Ligand SMILES: [Zn+2]
């Protein structure tokens with residue numbers, strides 16, 4: 001778990017540095033429209049100047065998502081490897097010793113209690 | 129308490145050992161082989177009452193028990209050396225002459241095991257299993273394999289209680305059934321709640337619980353299962369050449385552990401039998417046990433103690449099935465290396481994927 005936090009810390013630091021540079025860069029170049037660039041890149045149609053720049057800019061949101069997903073995958077892989085080193089566990093069940101796991105039920109009784117209904121309004125069809 | 133027995137070779141007088149490969153007693157000196165049944169006369173002595181046994185022993189003056197330390201000492205019949213063991217030791221080898229000896233008093237009267245599952249695998253198999261156990265573990269420190277040395281390897285008969293029982297279960301679950309419907313305005317999800325009562329019987333046979341205080345319970349449960357089909361009527365001849373302990377936890381104290389595991393199995397089996405519902409959750413469970421019966425049996429375990437970096441590591445192998453367990457140390461440096469490599473590469477791939485395919 002320690003390793004996971006340290007990775008996120010490094011990720012956050014990187015993100016901070018990038019976001020700072022993006023902010024400065026965007027502020028300078030686009031005159032106030034940086035928020036859109038910083039988060040989404042620029043997608044607005046027709047604005048070629050903005051579009052050209054967005055390709056070069058580090059995308060903060062995508063970067064953070066990538067780092068988080070990467071850290072998660074790393075954590076899963078490492079815990080699988082770690083679990084291979086641990087082979088001493090207590091047993092939860094005694095199923096190995098059951099004479100038969102099937103046809104155990106002699107009496108079953110299903111009682112209806114109540115119903116909850118969840119309603120979702122339908123999207124109205126577009127009016128003609 | 130402390131009568132010793134050695135199985136002497138009728139031909140040469142050497143101390144016989146139980147050989148797991150041929151399932152017979154074998155003389156290490158002249159290679160003669162003997163069936164276990166040839167030594168049954170010795171076992172009939174075990175059925176004498178403990179009182180008689182005690183008085184004989186004290187007359188011999190062969191035993192002294194230091195009740196404070198829990199240690200018992202015996203005098204080896206072959207060499208006269210003193211064998212010291214804790215009060216649960218039932219069989220051992222003389223540390224001076226190496227002859228296998230059996231402490232008869234530890235296994236007589238009510239202490240006599242009902243069954244024994246003889247060793248099927250030998251010391252060599254245990255050593256090889258350890259080697260295999262260390263293979264393919266990427267996070268194991270590389271030097272562990274080379275620097276880890278076996279301090280002790282011993283074949284030990286561990287006392288177990290094996291429980292047979294019938295259990296009547298009365299379990300109530302809560303569960304849902306979901307259906308969808310719609311009209312012109314809305315769509316509806318109806319979640320109907322049910323209470324499900326299930327009653328039934330299940331039988332369990334030979335649920336093992338280790339009956340030795342000194343043995344790690346998790347270690348013993350990890351090398352399960354034992355196949356009780358191989359269990360033999362107990363005879364001390366099987367112990368020749370192996371260490372053995374007698375039980376020091378009563379069956380009544382072991383039964384709750386068996387019941388815990390059994391009740392979880394039953395609840396799981398009953399839950400699995402429920403179909404056509406969602407979100408099945410257990411609400412209440414009652415279990416009634418009947419025809420509960422405990423058998424006292426000795427089970428074969430190879431114990432390997434190793435040390436590395438001043439830390440002790442204990443491995444255990446099921447002497448019947450070969451199942452091998454034991455926790456291993458983690459290489460923290462390798463752990464970090466693998467984590468950052470995997471995390472970095474996958475982050476890069478995800479980043480490129482988002483930017484070039486989704487962006
Ligand atoms: Zn011989």
Ligand SMILES: [Zn+2]
Nearest residue numbers: 204207222225
């Ligand atoms: Zn001796």
